[in-house]
């Protein structure tokens with residue numbers, strides 16, 4: 001990135017799949033966007049861009065650490081001229097009562113001296129809508145959705161005003177759909193009323209993309225907002241409409257094919273990923289890791305690598321640790337939730353490293369934490385955004401990596417259709 005570049009929008013994402021989801025949305029809305037892994041070193045050569053999405057792996061770490069890392073990212077983004085910073089969280093509000101959405105929001109709000117912060121995880125394109133402060137996943141409230149069984153942060157309350165209030169030091173209010181439907185000025189007036197009552201954050205309803213456009217306009221009056229790709233879409237459209245970004249983000253990604261062996265790794269245990277693995281079994285060899293053996297030591301990852309190397313040059317392969325909610329609960333009761341999750345993430349990183357050493361240059365990873373462990377191990381500093389595989393999942397081209405040109409797809413556990421793995425590989429040439 002040249003020193004002359006001034007960012008129209010700065011973004012901090014709390015995981016890597018979420019970051020690529022947002023980078024995809026901003027690119028499709030016309031912003032030239034780059035995804036970086038962590039706060040970029042000053043010597044990282046990046047193209048001329050409108051938006052940078054700094055990817056952190058801060059969703060499930062200790063809250064204080066998440067705050068420190070998010071603040072460092074904010075400082076970097078503000079230093080590049082970003083007037084507005086979006087803290088990108090999961091569209092299913094993945095978090096625990098300890099955070100990290102509330103603590104990070106509180107810190108960014110304090111840094112920016114905003115009186116009130118707009119918050120919404122709505123992302124209608126993927127079925128996430130918010131009504132009366134309640135988050136729906138498709139047709140069901142969050143607490144009845146598969147997110148109730150998430151291995152790291154099971155979600156048991158769909159009322160986001162309550163959820164955020166448990167995590168935040170500030171009081172939390174609501175801007176409801178009726179107010180939103182009266183337009184940007186009605187939202188501004190409601191925020192003023194809430195702020196006058198010393199309410200520092202407002203969950204805002206959103207059901208359709210047009211709601212997000214209104215939210216984007218109002219959010220730009222502020223320095224910070226919190227939400228998923230939907231609010232990113234609203235902000236991008238508002239920036240383009242205000243002439244603060246050109247709508248010309250024909251992908252900056254070079255079209256040259258990469259070729260070579262391809263592999264898929266799945267560490268997500270979401271219902272969508274379990275179904276995608278079942279579909280993949282019909283078209284490629286699939287190895288199911290034994291999670292107990294993974295927790296016991298390194299041998300299981302080595303076995304998987306040997307299995308993959310025997311097949312890689314005949315076509316793509318898939319290696320999965322994913323299990324059903326009952327099996328996940330049983331493993332966690334034997335080994336502890338964090339220990340089990342961490343051991344499996346590190347095994348996935350070991351396997352990814354071995355695959356790349358064996359020549360793999362096209363890699364699909366399912367799962368946010370899993371993607372974080374893999375990308376960190378591969379020491380990839382950033383990505384350019386390419387074609388969209390499914391809503392929220394683009395093809396990514398690694399920039400500045402030691403391994404040279406490489407394509408990845410980082411899939412949020414919940415995203416993608418049943419044939420996702422084949423769909424991804426078809427676009428990763």
Ligand SMILES: Nc1ncnc2c1ncn2[C@@H]1O[C@H](COP(=O)(O)OP(=O)(O)O)[C@@H](O)[C@H]1O
Nearest residue numbers: 151267268321323341344345367368369370413
């Ligand atoms: N069989 C399993 N049992 C328990 N935990 C698992 C299993 N397979 C994967 N995990 C862990 O579950 C978590 C899944 O989270 P993540 O990769 O973020 O997926 P998602 O995108 O669905 O949230 C990771 O920490 C992963 O290591």
Ligand SMILES: O=C(O)[C@@H](O)C(=O)COP(=O)(O)O
Nearest residue numbers: 017018021090091368412413
């Ligand atoms: O907003 C979303 O749903 C995604 O972008 C996201 O954050 C995904 O997180 P994981 O499901 O943990 O991959």
